Amino acid sequence: MTRTPVTVTVTGAAGQIGYALLFRIASGHLLGADVPVRLRLLEIPQAVKAAEGTAMELDDCAFPLLSGIDIFDDATKAFDGVNVALLVGARPRTKGMERGDLLEANGGIFKPQGEAINAGAADDVKVLVVGNPANTNALIAQSHAPDVPAERFTAMTRLDHNRALAQLAKKVRGTGARVSVADIKKMTIWGNHSATQYPDIFHAEIAGKNAAETVNDQNWLENDFIPTVAKRGAAIIEARGASSAASAASAALNHVHTWVNGTADGDWTSMAVVSDGSYGVPEGLISSFPVTTKDGRWEIVQGLDIDDFSRARIDASVNELSEERDAVRKLGLI
Ligand code: NAD
Ligand code: LMR
DSSP: OOSOOEEEEEESTTSHHHHHHHHHHHTTTTTOTTOOEEEEEEOOGGGHHHHHHHHHHHHHTTOTTEEEEEEESOHHHHTTTOSEEEEOOOOOOOTTOOHHHHHHHHHHHHHHHHHHHHHHOOTTOEEEEOSSSHHHHHHHHHHTOTTSOGGGEEEOOHHHHHHHHHHHHHHHHTTTOOOOGGGEEOOEEEBOSSTTOEEEOSSOEETTEEHHHHHOOHHHIIIIIHHHHHTHHHHHHHHHSSOOOHHHHHHHHHHHHHHHHOOOTTOOEEEEEEOOSGGGOOTTOEEEEEEEEETTEEEEOOOOOOOHHHHHHHHHHHHHHHHHHHHHHHTTOO
16 A cells, blocks of 8 residues: 555544444545545543454454554544544533533533644644534634634534435425435535524525425425424434434545545535635634535535525524534633
């Protein structure tokens, strides 16, 4: 193998998403089938042994692309030389915890991780935050990495994007049409990875035709599609007794793969990225937008018409992000 391995750091490696993610990274689904990877796993001390078990299994798969695995309980070491950082480990909300407590607990994780990325990451580092509340955790990490360009910190709404593709394809198949998710382009998730997010089909296309016009069912859009996508995470928890893991891992792979390898012509994806003020989203918030990617860089799709229906929903989610930013600012986390 002649290519230099790409260093990928995964936090929360012993968790359920970690288990669904690591084997696919090592088999080429993150960066490509010809890109060797070196894994660096970060866990809390109590979970290092479990991460070691996962590393033993990774060894046992004899993945040709996997050039090494190191395990750490120290963020500075784990992020040393990192090219792709997947920040999955987070403090879940437990009974009796207020939102402020959750933000504070996660600040205790994402602030030092931002500092460690600032101190030791490679010049081309790309960061994806999966751990919830993902957008605001990404903001915290980014604000503690002043030497890393802000656009390298992103949060995951690709799972919501994929959920929206699946729900829309199912609806259209229900009319007897033969449609696969691959026929749907230009889906957009706006705002926060939370129940306020806005999955927008007004610019989406199904086999080249406008999706909203093709579906032509406002009742389904308002009372089925939007709430189903926005509350899917909670529905999975209710059904499985645990939050989404394989689908979340799959979306994380999609997010990074698209960021590195580019969106297809005539399509875009959804990523939570730092706002430049586009579409009235306050500058600096990490909010989901329609983005195209090329040569490892993303760009917000410009010039989309936003009607009153969409405007109200984008504003509601963005207001929630502003409130989260105010809360972490008050806590001294940014
Ligand atoms: P999990 O509880 O199974 O695993 C989390 C792991 O993180 C644990 O092994 C824990 O020890 C570890 N961890 C905690 N603090 C850490 C730290 N400071 N450094 C390193 N590791 C640390 O959880 P999971 O199911 O794997 O989910 C992980 C996160 O992803 C949760 O916050 C979940 O809500 C979120 N999530 C986000 C999306 C999304 O679309 N953005 C989707 C699904 C889940
Ligand atoms: C999801 O969308 O599946 C998760 O973010 C849900 C959660 O709270 O972990």
